Amino acid sequence: MSDIPTYGLHIDGQRVETGQWMEIRNPQNNVVVARVAKGGSEHIDQAVAAAKRSFESGVWSRLEPVDRSRTMAQIAAQLAEQIDTLLAAEIMANGATVRQAAGFHVGLASGHMNYFAELAARYEFERAVPPALYPTLGQSIIRREPIGVCGAITPWNFPLVLTLWKIGPAIAAGNSMVIKPDEKTPLSLLEFVRIAEECGLPPGVINVVPGVGEEAGVRLVEHSDVGKIAFTGSTAVGREIMSSAAATVKRVSLELGGKSPSILLDDADLDLAADGILFGCFLYSGQMCESGTRVLVPRSLHDEFVARLVDRAKTIKLGAIDDWETDLGPVISGAQQARIMELIRSGVDEGAKLVLGGGVPEGPEFEQGFWVEPTIFTEVTNDMRIAREEIFGPVLSVLVYDDEEEMLRIANDTIYGLAATIWSSDNERALDLSKKLQAGTVWINDHHQVNPSAPFGGFKQSGLGRELGVDCLDEYTEPKHVYLDLSGKRESRPYDLLLSHVD
Structure with a gap:
């Protein structure tokens, strides 16, 4: 084992060992290239608790959006600087050619993260709507607030960039996350979270628990402290996630299969x-x-x-x-x-x-x-x-x-x-x-052209919700209506519908 690199889980900024290992094999020759700690339901519980503490502390969730944007931009810059490390981690696990990975699998990561950083700074987290004149004079404010702890279950084909499509808007909005990457391809994501924390992302904001879907993935979907699940994968598994998430009425977005x-x-x-x-x-x-x-x-x-x-x-x-x-x-x-x-x-x-x-x-x-x-x-x-x-x-x-x-x-x-x-x-x-x-x-007259400014997702059984696009933070925020009375007088309010006015 000493000649093969090993990776742990990443929970609350720390490497976590589990005593069990999953082998990462290079698809071109079936050779073991790394071993990764195998996480189970108990490790999902630990990661969710860390994410919840992080969120409630406000160390990230209550930062000004422009400050979150600044850290995310630094992460984007480092993704470009460390592209060789990310390329090696990606292709040895998922079998992409280095040319394809440089152009798509890893090459898109820095630009897309930078797009989410820009959105964090200009997203409309609060807006006023026209004042209400009846039955009383009042002003309504609509706030978009982070959900809290968001879970992501991500695929093996684009393990870095498709996970960033979830991480980017989630942390731009101020959420904390627990991610269950596919057990065959967690390496580039583990490298990403290292880079992110080196750039100033607080521990606990992103937690990564490699493991199998039947254990770690199921627990993440069922966990009552997880308010949102984002999944990319097969339509069959998407149906199961949608059904399981209903028990806790959590929000779900699904990017599923196709036959284009x-x-x-x-x-x-x-x-x-x-x-x-x-x-x-x-x-x-x-x-x-x-x-x-x-x-x-x-x-x-x-x-x-x-x-x-x-x-x-x-x-x-x-x-x-x-x-x-x-x-x-x-x-x-x-x-x-x-x-x-x-x-x-x-x-x-x-x-x-x-x-x-x-x-x-x-x-x-x-x-x-x-x-x-x-x-x-x-x-x-x-x-x-x-x-x-x-x-x-x-x-x-x-x-x-x-x-x-x-x-x-x-x-x-x-x-x-x-x-x-x-x-x-x-x-x-x-x-x-x-x-x-x-x-x-x-x-x-083209194919595979993904524009981060345009939404990506499917009709029918190809999915639910959209990733990317100018409104992608909507998937990771809850709208809150705040009403402020401007009339200032008891007699101007409709309380007499229930209570007679007393002089």
């Missing part, structure tokens, strides 16, 4: 669309909730466009994740690899045509770890499992349509509604089509 359509119109730039659709589906081996895993193609363009997709996909280079020349890395785990391969087999069994990939790449470097080739199916219908289930792997299904009515029916025929993409050279036509798609984000 990429819609090719007959006037699209085919070269641009081919590259964009492959980027939309295969980036990070398709392990992104908004990946465009269904491409809808006009029948007249089908053969030509599929040929372009296959030719370009053949140029994707799989290899070592720390090599800047590598395009695509492994999937996260053996269990995930097995599930992807089972779904690929189901596509073949249900009559889809496999035109690229479908297996494990050949070569000694792929004999260990969890690898899946970029895979493309044609002759897919929307009732097949590969068209309906979220695969979370590098699998693209091509579906054909004959007219806009059929295209919209296929695109919207899903329990999900996270994102969609339109490829067209006619902006007006594409914008009009965007109104008819049931999706929380619609990209036109």
Whole structure:
């Protein structure tokens, strides 16, 4: 164990040992790269107590927003300064290539944290509404106050930046937090909390308890002192969290699964669309909730466009994740690899045509770890499992349509509604089509473009609530109405509706 780094839980500013360890394995070769203390329900209780003490002390919650903003800006600056440390911690656990991680997984962290820092300074924590003239003269003030202790359960695919989407608005509003990261990928978040406290974030404001969902996650959701749960993950687990949170009537926001359509119109730039659709589906081996895993193609363009997709996909280079020349890395785990391969087999069994990939790449470097080739199916219908289930792997299904009515029916025929993409050279036509798609984000002639100023979340069973955007602090505050009487006189008030006036 001495040669492998070890991490503890992080509670009230301290490393906490538990006597139990979880192994962190590099998905490219299945080698153990770190060990992390395993937290259970009792450690969640300790972390919630620390967060509650921190909140009630006012050491962070009662700071002026501009002071919270200043500390958060320092954290953002340090995320940029220590990007190499964060990159190493991220990719060794989740298998992202260093190029992708530098651009997305870790590269977005500093800018997004800086956005939340700016929001902390300019968010409208208090506003007056027009005075009431009847039944008496009075002034109402609306205050947005922090909830208290907020819990977050975060995923393995973007363990740093997707957690920051919760941390940023929560602490900007003055809350304290307990975070249960995915047990496979807690390293970059543990590095983050170290950086944050070095920048002046008080101990207890952010507490991190790695552990398994059935123990630590369940306790966090059920805890009566936790006022809000934010979760990113599968729709199935999201349903369970929503149900469990109802027992204590806590606020819940859920960012869940997707089966996003990429819609090719007959006037699209085919070269641009081919590259964009492959980027939309295969980036990070398709392990992104908004990946465009269904491409809808006009029948007249089908053969030509599929040929372009296959030719370009053949140029994707799989290899070592720390090599800047590598395009695509492994999937996260053996269990995930097995599930992807089972779904690929189901596509073949249900009559889809496999035109690229479908297996494990050949070569000694792929004999260990969890690898899946970029895979493309044609002759897919929307009732097949590969068209309906979220695969979370590098699998693209091509579906054909004959007219806009059929295209919209296929695109919207899903329990999900996270994102969609339109490829067209006619902006007006594409914008009009965007109104008819049931999706929380619609990209036109691009994919995976996340703007921190715009809300992110889904329709239908893709989630509840929104992250990012100018109003994201609303999810982490409670509105309070304060009424101030301005009449000053007993006779001007409506008390005689109950009590007769006595001279």
